[in-house]
Amino acid sequence: MDLPVMPPVQPMLATSVAGVPDPGKHAGGLLYEPKWDGFRCILFRDGDEVELTSRNTKPLTRYFPEVVAAAKEQLPERCVLDGELFVAVGDRLEFEVLQERIHPAASRVRMLSETTPAGFVAFDLLALGEESYAERPLAERRAALEEALAHLVGGRGPCHLTRATTDPAEAEGWFTRFEGAGLDGVVAKPLAAAYVQNGRTMLKVKHERTADVVVAGYREHKTSTSERMLLGSLLLGLYDADGSLQHIGVSASFTEKRRAELIEELQPLVCPAEEHPWGAWSEMAIANPDRVPGTQSRWSVGKDLSFTPLRPERVLEVKYDHMEGRRFRHTAHFKRWRPDRDPTSCGYDQLDEPVRYDLAEVLSAAPGTAAAQPRGQRHGDGRGD
Numbered sequence: 001m002d003l004p005v006m007p008p009v010q011p012m013l014a015t016s017v018a019g020v021p022d023p024g025k026h027a028g029g030l031l032y033e034p035k036w037d038g039f040r041c042i043l044f045r046d047g048d049e050v051e052l053t054s055r056n057t058k059p060l061t062r063y064f065p066e067v068v069a070a071a072k073e074q075l076p077e078r079c080v081l082d083g084e085l086f087v088a089v090g091d092r093l094e095f096e097v098l099q100e101r102i103h104p105a106a107s108r109v110r111m112l113s114e115t116t117p118a119g120f121v122a123f124d125l126l127a128l129g130e131e132s133y134a135e136r137p138l139a140e141r142r143a144a145l146e147e148a149l150a151h152l153v154g155g156r157g158p159c160h161l162t163r164a165t166t167d168p169a170e171a172e173g174w175f176t177r178f179e180g181a182g183l184d185g186v187v188a189k190p191l192a193a194a195y196v197q198n199g200r201t202m203l204k205v206k207h208e209r210t211a212d213v214v215v216a217g218y219r220e221h222k223t224s225t226s227e228r229m230l231l232g233s234l235l236l237g238l239y240d241a242d243g244s245l246q247h248i249g250v251s252a253s254f255t256e257k258r259r260a261e262l263i264e265e266l267q268p269l270v271c272p273a274e275e276h277p278w279g280a281w282s283e284m285a286i287a288n289p290d291r292v293p294g295t296q297s298r299w300s301v302g303k304d305l306s307f308t309p310l311r312p313e314r315v316l317e318v319k320y321d322h323m324e325g326r327r328f329r330h331t332a333h334f335k336r337w338r339p340d341r342d343p344t345s346c347g348y349d350q351l352d353e354p355v356r357y358d359l360a361e362v363l364s365a366a367p368g369t370a371a372a373q374p375r376g377q378r379h380g381d382g383r384g385d
Contacts, residue, residue, distance in 0.1 A: 003046050003078060005127040005132050009053065010055075010056075012195055012197065014203060016206065017188075020188065026192075028139070030188045032187070033163065035186055035204055037093050037329075038093065038095065038121075039055075040055040041082075042126070043081045044079075044080050045079050047077055047078070062106075062109065063102050063103070066114075067085065067118055071120070076148050076149075079125070081124065083123055085118050086098060088182075091181060091360065092182035094324075095324060097116050098118065100112065101116065118158070119159070121162050122161055122162060123164075125141045125142075126195060134195040137193060138189050138190065138193055175205060181359040182359065187203070190202075209319070210317055212315050212345075213316055214245065215314045216235050217235035218233065218234050219235070219307050219308070220308070231260075231262040243344075245278070246348075248328055270310060271311045275311075276310075315338040315342075316337055323351060
């Protein structure tokens with residue numbers, strides 16, 4: 001492989017902001033894209049050679065043979081693209097199904113490539129033909145990307161071109177509507193900026209909500225010793241319609257001082273496993289559909305997933321971005337204790353349900369160069385990241 005931009009490439013990153021940013025505050029304006037919920041991927045193609053690398057530059061090629069084949073069929077013969085790998089089930093993205101694609105067995109990889117095939121959505125151009133585009137402003141990169149991938153617009157994949165707009169009002173609409181298709185928010189990129197590897201030059205707006213949850217256990221921090229115990233994470237639960245306490249996720253990321261305070265504060269609630277709603281789960285040793293605490297998956301093999309059961313008597317308010325099935329998609333953020341809440345009143349009915357949205361509509365776009373549009377002008381599309 002001999003390209004103007006060669007691996008390893010560290011993707012450009014984003015900083016979180018509270019709302020869709022004003023393009024007038026950024027010289028040259030902003031380009032907005034839907035934020036995809038998948039594996040960040042830099043795709044290199046040089047003729048019959050295709051390489052896929054992850055955000056941390058690790059190889060992904062062997063896990064996605066169908067994307068390699070699609071790249072050879074659908075993408076320019078010599079190119080380097082920044083994008084996202086995703087798996088869609090029905091009309092929405094499914095991150096957990098995508099995670100299952102990382103498997104050591106070649107036979108399993110082949111089977112999954114057929115039963116849960118992945119797609120690739122491109123949202124930046126680093127090289128095309130003999131030219132590097134990394135030093136050029138995004139406005140030029142986007143225009144060249146749209147021209148090079150114009151044949152993908154309105155197609156069925158597996159390779160796609162991300163939708164984009166210079167209109168913040170349209171981006172606001174995407175933020176609300178596209179969540180129902182499993183997308184993660186909105187990204188804003190300075191149109192005048194070059195591609196900066198590992199630089200946080202982009203802005204991202206993600207969904208954030210709050211929920212009152214039951215604290216049902218904790219795990220010790222990896223640095224704990226017999227002399228000094230520290231809390232690693234809180235295990236959180238919600239009651240379902242049948243009155244069963246279900247594991248919904250964890251809250252972590254505390255300071256060392258707070259870890260010591262919390263583990264001491266929770267000691268009066270420690271109870272025997274057989275008296276806890278999740279007592280039977282601690283005996284399981286394999287992954288299971290409910291991803292209950294204490295069980296293994298291919299992502300956690302070798303890790304100590306044991307937990308200390310707590311009587312489910314305390315309620316905590318947490319911030320979270322969105323749900324994946326019946327669990328928080330990411331680690332929830334500790335906000336405050338809720339001594340005024342009855343634990344049994346903490347159910348799934350308090351959670352927001354995003355409006356369903358057909359992923360196919362996000363992935364279909366009319367021709368047009370988003371970056372060439374005057375600021376504030378709506379356009380037919382470009383394709384969604």
